Every structure is written in structure tokens, then in C-alpha cells.
Amino acid sequence: MSLKLNTPFPIFAPSLFPNPNPRAPSEIRFSRWGNANAERFEQRRRTQEELEAEIRRDRRFDAATSIVHTQDSAAASSEPKTSPFRSRGTPSQPSARSIPGRRSKYSKPDYGPTRPKNKPKVPDSPPQLGAKPEVKLSEDGLSYVIDGAPFEFKYSYTETPKVKPLKLREAPYAPFGPTTMGRPWTGRAPLPQSQKPPREFDSFQLPPVGKKGVKPVQKPGPFRPGVGPRYVYTKEEILGEPLTKEEIRELVTSCLKTTRQLNMGRDGLTHNMLNNIHDLWKRRRVCKIKCKGVCTVDMDNVCEQLEEKIGGKVIYRRGGVIFLFRGRNYNHRTRPRFPLMLWKPAAPVYPRLIQQVPEGLTLKEATAMRRKGRELMPICKLGKNGVYCDLVKNVREAFEVCELVRIDCQGIKGSDFRKIGAKLKDLVPCVLISFENEQILIWRGREWKSSLTVPDKKDDILRDIDVDTVSEEDEASESLNHTQTVNQNSSSGPMEFQHDPDGDELCSSTGDISALEGAGSTLHASSTEDVTTDNSLGDHQEPEQESETSEEINRQSVERVLNMMKQAVESGAALVLDAADLDPDTVFARAVAFSSVATPGPVFQHGLRKQPAVKKEEKREFGYKNIEAKTSSAVVPGRKEVAATVERYDKREKEGVELKMEELDEDYREVIPHGTLKVDELAKLLAVVVPGRKEVAVREKGYEKQEKE
Amino acid sequence: MFCSAYTPSCIYHFHVNKPVCRKPRFRVCSSTSSESDRFKVEYTPWLIVGLGNPGNKYHGTRHNVGFEMIDKLARKEGVLMNTIQSKALIGIGAIEEVPILLAKPQTYMNFSGESVGSLAAHYQVPLRHILLVYDEMALPNGVLRLQPKGGQGYHNGVKSVMGNLDGRRNFPRLSIGIGHPPGNMDMKAFLLQKFSTSERRQIDESLEQGSEAVKTLVLSGFSEGISRFNLVQKYKFHKV
Numbered sequence: 001m002s003l004k005l006n007t008p009f010p011i012f013a014p015s016l017f018p019n020p021n022p023r024a025p026s027e028i029r030f031s032r033w034g035n036a037n038a039e040r041f042e043q044r045r046r047t048q049e050e051l052e053a054e055i056r057r058d059r060r061f062d063a064a065t066s067i068v069h070t071q072d073s074a075a076a077s078s079e080p081k082t083s084p085f086r087s088r089g090t091p092s093q094p095s096a097r098s099i100p101g102r103r104s105k106y107s108k109p110d111y112g113p114t115r116p117k118n119k120p121k122v123p124d125s126p127p128q129l130g131a132k133p134e135v136k137l138s139e140d141g142l143s144y145v146i147d148g149a150p151f152e153f154k155y156s157y158t159e160t161p162k163v164k165p166l167k168l169r170e171a172p173y174a175p176f177g178p179t180t181m182g183r184p185w186t187g188r189a190p191l192p193q194s195q196k197p198p199r200e201f202d203s204f205q206l207p208p209v210g211k212k213g214v215k216p217v218q219k220p221g222p223f224r225p226g227v228g229p230r231y232v233y234t235k236e237e238i239l240g241e242p243l244t245k246e247e248i249r250e251l252v253t254s255c256l257k258t259t260r261q262l263n264m265g266r267d268g269l270t271h272n273m274l275n276n277i278h279d280l281w282k283r284r285r286v287c288k289i290k291c292k293g294v295c296t297v298d299m300d301n302v303c304e305q306l307e308e309k310i311g312g313k314v315i316y317r318r319g320g321v322i323f324l325f326r327g328r329n330y331n332h333r334t335r336p337r338f339p340l341m342l343w344k345p346a347a348p349v350y351p352r353l354i355q356q357v358p359e360g361l362t363l364k365e366a367t368a369m370r371r372k373g374r375e376l377m378p379i380c381k382l383g384k385n386g387v388y389c390d391l392v393k394n395v396r397e398a399f400e401v402c403e404l405v406r407i408d409c410q411g412i413k414g415s416d417f418r419k420i421g422a423k424l425k426d427l428v429p430c431v432l433i434s435f436e437n438e439q440i441l442i443w444r445g446r447e448w449k450s451s452l453t454v455p456d457k458k459d460d461i462l463r464d465i466d467v468d469t470v471s472e473e474d475e476a477s478e479s480l481n482h483t484q485t486v487n488q489n490s491s492s493g494p495m496e497f498q499h500d501p502d503g504d505e506l507c508s509s510t511g512d513i514s515a516l517e518g519a520g521s522t523l524h525a526s527s528t529e530d531v532t533t534d535n536s537l538g539d540h541q542e543p544e545q546e547s548e549t550s551e552e553i554n555r556q557s558v559e560r561v562l563n564m565m566k567q568a569v570e571s572g573a574a575l576v577l578d579a580a581d582l583d584p585d586t587v588f589a590r591a592v593a594f595s596s597v598a599t600p601g602p603v604f605q606h607g608l609r610k611q612p613a614v615k616k617e618e619k620r621e622f623g624y625k626n627i628e629a630k631t632s633s634a635v636v637p638g639r640k641e642v643a644a645t646v647e648r649y650d651k652r653e654k655e656g657v658e659l660k661m662e663e664l665d666e667d668y669r670e671v672i673p674h675g676t677l678k679v680d681e682l683a684k685l686l687a688v689v690v691p692g693r694k695e696v697a698v699r700e701k702g703y704e705k706q707e708k709e
Numbered sequence: 710m711f712c713s714a715y716t717p718s719c720i721y722h723f724h725v726n727k728p729v730c731r732k733p734r735f736r737v738c739s740s741t742s743s744e745s746d747r748f749k750v751e752y753t754p755w756l757i758v759g760l761g762n763p764g765n766k767y768h769g770t771r772h773n774v775g776f777e778m779i780d781k782l783a784r785k786e787g788v789l790m791n792t793i794q795s796k797a798l799i800g801i802g803a804i805e806e807v808p809i810l811l812a813k814p815q816t817y818m819n820f821s822g823e824s825v826g827s828l829a830a831h832y833q834v835p836l837r838h839i840l841l842v843y844d845e846m847a848l849p850n851g852v853l854r855l856q857p858k859g860g861q862g863y864h865n866g867v868k869s870v871m872g873n874l875d876g877r878r879n880f881p882r883l884s885i886g887i888g889h890p891p892g893n894m895d896m897k898a899f900l901l902q903k904f905s906t907s908e909r910r911q912i913d914e915s916l917e918q919g920s921e922a923v924k925t926l927v928l929s930g931f932s933e934g935i936s937r938f939n940l941v942q943k944y945k946f947h948k949v
Contacts, residue, residue, distance in 0.1 A: 401941055561801055
């Protein structure tokens with residue numbers, strides 16, 4: 001029998017005690033007690049943490065009790081362990097698997113009880129320097145010494161003044177980061193470790209050519225065929241063999257147009273630049289460095305420091321640009337690691353550059369110099385961040401002329417032009433007088449010696465004279481302003497001639513030649529003396545035989561020229577005017593009038609082209625020259641001559657000297673003027689494009705052909 | 710008059726045979742003889758050409774400093790310039806046994822080359838003995854420079870001379886500085902202007918110095934004296 005009630009079963013009275021379990025839904029009206037279905041919802045589940053805590057507690061207590069109960073230690077140790085202890089771990093950290101290393105759907109490989117999440121990334125090469133850097137104040141400026149470093153570190157290797165600083169502006173502290181860390185100091189927590197293993201860049205194992213995402217890398221070298229890259233560690237071995245000219249040229253041309261370059265400014269070669277250069281060398285063989293500003297005053301020093309500190313080789317240097325080659329066997333992996341300088345240390349205090357009274361001068365002299373310097377014209381104007389390679393040379397040259405030199409530095413920063421002044425003081429030995437109005441005023445000092453020899457000395461200064469080879473002369477005469485080189489090679493001998501107006505000096509030159517043989521006359525040479533000198537000179541072992549043979553000719557050279565002029569007058573090529581009538585206008589008018597009437601002159605031809613012809617035809621032309629000179633018939637050349645010269649004119653452009661020679665042989669009796677008198681008259685005639693004339697030429701040519709046949 | 714023992718061509722061969730060492734030679738000298746041995750003066754004639762425009766209209770202008778230099782030289786050496794040959798006014802003289810030929814081409818500046826070339830050929834003056842005297846805008850006013858060779862530097866006269874000398878550039882030159890045209894002044898107008906008084910004074914001084922230098926050059930060639938001269942000229946206004 002079932003009870004039927006109006007109200008649903010079970011009957012709930014409004015509860016006096018509100019439901020303690022908030023989870024239990026109030027709608028579900030299950031009985032609290034004795035309801036098996038409700039058990040899941042009724043029973044309060046403990047949280048994970050509580051469970052684990054209880055498990056741990058239990059285990060702890062069990063362990064403690066087992067220790068307590070094992071009174072006999074011997075018994076405990078001798079008691080064989082019934083089973084090896086196997087930790088079951090806790091739910092969140094399960095213990096190790098029985099088959100370690102296996103990975104399945106339900107378990108993961110073993111990482112150990114602690115799993116490292118943020119392991120710091122250690123670079124392959126440990127930092128080479130572990131000791132603490134020391135600050136050192138020395139003659140060479142401020143430097144930092146670290147044990148194990150190849151050299152003392154400085155902030156700038158080229159711009160540190162070579163004077164001992166007076167004092168420091170701040171506490172001596174090396175600007176490097178802490179050396180105890182395995183990674184460079186970035187100011188932040190280390191990044192999470194990547195899954196990929198860090199790979200050190202080895203220059204000899206390049207990434208494959210077609211690989212994507214790889215920045216271009218140049219292969220090591222250049223190597224001669226058969227030689228490969230080697231792992232070497234010393235500077236000389238890394239550089240390898242000295243580069244050949246073609247290699248240098250190739251490297252330079254490949255690097256000229258790169259945009260990737262390092263800039264060197266007023267701080268010169270800084271410490272961090274050493275690292276930058278190695279970074280550039282990672283990808284390219286040649287590093288392009290552009291120097292501007294103060295550091296260019298002493299480019300030699302910059303190159304020297306670069307080669308010394310970094311170990312590359314300077315292959316090209318022009319103005320402010322330097323190309324630095326990394327070395328044939330350079331490997332980025334084995335490069336020296338320098339600690340980076342993290343900030344620019346404050347420069348220490350140096351002694352003043354300019355004193356009120358510089359040494360060697362009294363106050364009065366100094367003020368007088370400063371006053372004079374205000375009116376002096378500056379030798380050059382320097383621009384900001386310019387290239388001042390020639391400054392030292394120009395200052396030295398200017399000192400030859402005047403003891404004070406002024407350089408205009410308007411626009412340059414104060415510290416910069418003071419640095420330039422300091423460098424000049426060392427390089428050009430000079431004394432700085434003033435820096436006012438953005439100008440540098442320098443004095444050459446009392447111990448200044450001119451590098452040029454003084455021309456007015458007439459004595460034999462140099463007894464044993466240097467030999468000037470042919471090549472040296474050419475260079476010397478081409479580079480007029482390289483006074484140093486000229487000075488070393490030449491002597492004061494030529495100077496003698498300058499200031500002696502009479503001809504005695506000159507004659508004494510020839511006389512001295514005879515003096516070598518013992519004859520001592522210094523008179524104007526008579527023909528007999530000429531003969532004797534010639535003969536004796538023939539015996540004497542002088543390298544220039546030709547000059548002796550032409551000596552006798554030199555005497556009459558002036559007369560010869562005069563004779564040539566007379567010829568010209570006679571031939572109608574020249575016109576003598578009255579001495580009274582030399583007004584420019586009249587001269588011009590007469591010249592114009594005359595030029596229409598005069599015979600056309602010869603055309604200048606550079607002698608070199610006809611050289612081989614000349615050699616062979618020397619003797620013959622002697623005679624012919626005379627004939628030609630005697631027959632001054634330049635106006636109407638003989639037909640045969642015309643013919644020959646016509647042909648010659650045609651062939652001139654071919655530079656076929658042999659052709660000319662053949663013709664010369666053929667036209668034996670024809671006069672071949674060496675001085676190109678007739679050729680070029682004809683050339684002029686032919687050049688004038690007049691139809692009539694052309695026919696004449698053609699006819700003459702035809703005539704000549706007949707002649708030949 | 711004409712000796713058969715020698716001919717002019719001999720000299721010419723001598724110089725042509727040795728094209729490489731055309732500069733005056735310095736000889737090996739082991740004895741203690743005086744140093745005058747060491748330089749052998751060459752007696753080949755020098756052709757000294759001054760560039761300029763003919764006529765009174767252009768007398769004393771900047772472009773005509775070449776003419777003024779030649780006049781000064783002529784006065785110093787006592788050379789009378791009274792011959793017209795190959796469109797130029799020439800005079801023959803000598804500086805201590807070295808024959809010189811002073812020439813003032815009477816063509817206008819652009820065609821000077823024709824007369825120079827023809828003169829050089831006629832008197833058989835080798836290229837290295839042709840001295841060209843002309844005005845140079847790259848140098849400041851009154852500064853001289855003696856060079857063994859050079860370029861044409863926007864100078865039409867020099868350009869024409871180079872063209873007529875077989876395209877050769879390696880003949881010596883004496884450049885007389887006249888300075889830049891001020892501001893935006895037209896170059897041609899500047900060149901055809903006469904000198905101002907202060908400039909005139911500077912130029913006169915420099916002509917004096919220049920004639921001395923020409924003498925040195927003719928007698929001893931391009932040597933240390935010439936480099937010293939160039940140096941002194943470059944810095945002569947930087948004196949106090």
C-alpha cells in the first residue's frame with residue numbers, strides 16, 4: 001500500500017538550520033541522511049592540497065614511527081629490505097616512472113624532481129678575464145689593467161694624450177661590467193632558455209648557400225689554390241701570407257662601394273670599436289672605416305694602432321678612409337673577446353696646453369707674438385669633421401716661411417680644435433701660443449731647423465754625394481712640393497747657379513770636368529781645350545758620354561738659334577720690325593698682315609714617334625740637314641721632296657715607322673727633313689680644304705708613284 | 710757659318726734617344742771636386758711663351774699677365790723682341806750661354822697654340838724646354854708656381870697650346886695667380902679687367918720674383934731651388 005499524500009514526499013518543513021553546504025542545490029530535495037544517490041553531492045570533497053597535505057603527514061608519521069620502533073640499529077640495518085622503496089610521489093608531482101625515458105600518452109619523460117624553467121644561457125666560450133680591472137694612471141694617460149688581457153685597455157687608443165694626468169674627476173672605477181657573469185650584462189633578467197642549442201659561429205663552416213634567413217657571409221681567404229683555412233691563434237698566422245697586388249686590388253674594389261662602414265670621430269679608436277670591427281669581420285673580409293675630424297690629423301698613428309690592437313692589416317688608405325683586412329685564416333669563433341665598456345669614463349684633468357708665458361719666451365715676446373698673430377693671415381681653414389691629413393705637412397711648410405702660423409678653426413667645437421692643437425704640438429714640434437677667436441696660433445720654437453737646405457751657401461757642403469738614379473729624378477721633379485724627399489736626394493749643388501749672374505760658374509762646371517783630368521783652366525773654352533776635354537773625357541768613366549760630345553756644341557748654341565732665325569727671315573717666315581715701332585697695336589696689326597703673307601711654319605710633332613727612324617738615319621741626315629739648310633727653298637719644295645713627304649704625311653698616322661724607313665731608303669736622294677719643316681708645310685697645305693689644292697696633291701701623289709716605278 | 714763637324718740634329722738626337730731621362734742629370738761623383746760638376750747645364754734652347762691677348766685694348770688686363778712677365782724678362786736679360794714669326798712676337802737672347810726665345814703670340818688667346826707649336830718645331834725646342842707663362846685663377850693674387858707639367862685648368866690658351874703640342878701635357882709652366890672672381894662675377898669679365906692698385910703692386914713684386922725663378926729654372930732645371938721657390942710663394946702672404 002502506498003501512502004498518498006497531498007504534499008510531495010518527503011515533507012520538508014522550512015528548515016530552521018539553513019543548509020551548511022552551499023553546494024547543495026536547494027531545489028534538489030533529497031534527504032540528507034541515508035540517501036545513497038546523494039552521497040556524491042553530500043560528501044564534501046577535500047581539495048587537492050588538503051589531500052596531499054594529509055598524505056605527506058601520514059607518511060611522515062609513519063616514517064617517524066618506524067624509526068622509533070626500530071630500536072636495534074643493527075637489527076635495522078641487517079634487516080633486509082623486503083622491497084626497495086619506491087616513491088609514489090604526490091598527485092601533482094608523480095614519482096619517477098619505472099621505465100625511465102619512455103614516453104607515452106599517460107606519462108612523460110623523466111625530468112627529475114626539479115624541472116628547471118629559467119636556466120641562464122651560458123655562452124660557449126667562458127669569459128677569458130676573471131680578475132677585477134685596475135685603474136692605472138701613467139705617462140700614457142688613463143688605462144685599465146686586467147690580468148690575462150693582451151694589452152692595457154683604454155677608452156681611446158689614439159686620442160689619449162701622452163701626458164700624465166694631474167688628477168681624476170671621478171672615483172677610479174673601471175667602466176666594464178661585472179666579470180663574474182657568464183653572459184654580458186643587459187640590465188634585465190635572463191631570457192628563457194630556447195629549445196635550440198646555441199651554436200657558435202665558425203667562419204670555416206659556412207651555412208649552405210641557398211639557406212633562407214641567413215645573412216650573407218663571405219668565405220675565408222683569399223687562398224691560393226690548394227691551401228685551405230687553418231685554425232690558428234697568433235696574429236701573424238691569422239694574417240697569413242702577405243697579400244699580392246691583384247688580391248689587394250680585388251679586395252679594395254669589392255669594398256669601395258659598400259655602405260656598411262664604421263665611423264671614427266673625435267674619440268678615435270675606442271675600446272668598443274675593437275668589438276665592432278670583429279662583428280663586421282664576421283660577415284665580410286674587409287672592414288671599411290671612415291675617419292673624420294680630429295683623429296685624421298695623425299692617420300699614421302691610427303693605422304698603427306689598428307694593426308696592433310686588432311690584428312688586421314690595412315690594405316688601402318686614402319684621406320680619411322681605411323680598409324682593414326681581417327686575415328686569411330681569421331675565424332670568428334677564435335677571436336679575442338674583450339669586455340665591453342659600458343660607459344664613457346670621465347676624462348681626467350690634464351695640464352694646460354697653453355701657458356701664459358711658454359717656455360723659451362719672455363712675457364713681452366709672448367704678447368708681441370699674440371699681437372702679431374691677430375694680423376696674420378691663416379694658412380688654412382678647417383671645417384668641422386673634415387679630413388686634416390695634410391695639416392701637419394702644410395704647417396711644416398709654412399714654418400719655412402714664417403715663424404708664426406695661424407689656422408682658422410671657426411665652426412669647430414672648442415674641445416676639438418684644442419685637441420688638434422695638442423696633436424700639432426707633438427707632431428710638428430711647435431709651441432702653442434694662443435687659442436683665441438677659434439684660431440690656433442703656433443710658433444715654431446727656437447730649436448726649429450729648416451728641412452730645406454739654404455741656397456746661398458757656395459762652399460762644398462757635401463763631399464760624398466748621393467747617387468741620383470734616373471727613376472729618382474723623375475719622381476723628384478714631378479713632386480715639387482715633397483721637399484723632404486727632394487732634400488734627401490738632391491744636393492745644394494744646383495743652387496750655386498742661381499745667384500751668380502756671370503758665366504764663370506757655368507764655365508767652371510766644364511772647367512771642373514777638365515780639372516778632373518788635371519787641366520785647370522776656367523776660361524771660356526777654346527776649341528783646343530774642347531778637344532782635349534773631349535779626348536780626356538772619353539777616357540774618363542763618366543756615365544754620360546753624350547754630354548761631353550755635345551759640349552762643344554753648346555758654346556755655339558745661341559748662335560745656332562740666331563742662325564735659325566735668320567733662316568726664317570730669309571725664307572719669309574719671319575719679319576723683323578723696327579725697334580721704335582713696338583707698340584702692341586702696331587705689332588698686332590703687322591703680325592696680322594704678315595701672317596697672311598708668310599709661309600706657314602712647321603707643325604710641332606713630339607719627337608718620340610720618330611725615334612727608331614731617327615736612330616738609323618742619323619748619319620745620313622747629317623749631310624742632308626746641311627743640304628736642306630743651304631737650300632733654303634722652303635717656299636717651293638722640289639717635286640720629289642713633295643712627293644716623298646706627301647706619302648709620308650699619309651702614313652704618319654699609321655705609326656708605321658718601318659714604312660717610313662723603307663721610304664727613306666728608297667728616296668735616298670730625297671731630302672727628309674728631320675725637323676719636319678717640309679712635311680708640315682705640306683700638311684698645312686693639304687689641310688686647307690681647297691679643291692684646287694687637293695687635285696695638286698693627288699697629281700703629285702701620282703707623280704710620286706711614277707717616280708717609284 | 711755652318712760647320713760640318715756638328716749639326717743641330719745631333720743635339721736633337723741626343724735628347725730624343727733618351728726619352729726617359731729628360732730631366733737634368735745628377736752625376737756620380739766620387740772625388741772632392743766642387744759640386745758644380747754635379748749638375749750639367751743643358752744648352753738646348755728654351756722657348757718661353759707668355760699667353761695673352763694682343764693689342765693695346767688688352768694691355769694690363771688679368772689675362773695678359775703672361776705678356777707682362779715676358780716683357781719683364783726681356784728687360785732683365787736685354788732681349789729685344791722685334792721679330793714676328795709664326796704669328797708671334799719673338800726675341801732671341803740668352804741667360805748665361807743658355808739660349809732663350811721669348812715669344813708673345815699675337816693671335817688671340819684661344820689660338821695661341823698654333824704659333825707656339827710652329828715656333829717650337831722651327832727652333833727644335835724639345836717639349837721639356839717650352840715654358841708657358843700664364844694666369845691662374847686657382848692661386849691667390851700674386852702667388853707663382855712653377856710646375857714641370859700640369860693640366861689645362863679652364864684656360865683656353867693652355868688648352869690650345871696643349872692641343873697644338875701633339876696633345877702633350879708635360880711641358881713646364883709658370884702659373885701666375887690672379888685669384889677668384891669675387892662673388893658671382895662673370896669669369897670672362899674678371900679676366901679682362903685691369904688690376905686694382907694693391908693687386909698691381911703684388912703682381913709687380915711677383916713678376917720680379919718670377920723672373921728670378923725663370924732664371925733658376927733655365928740654369929738648373931727642376932731642383933730643390935724650384936720647390937723652395939714654390940713653397941715660399943705659397944706662404945708669402947702668411948707672413949707677419
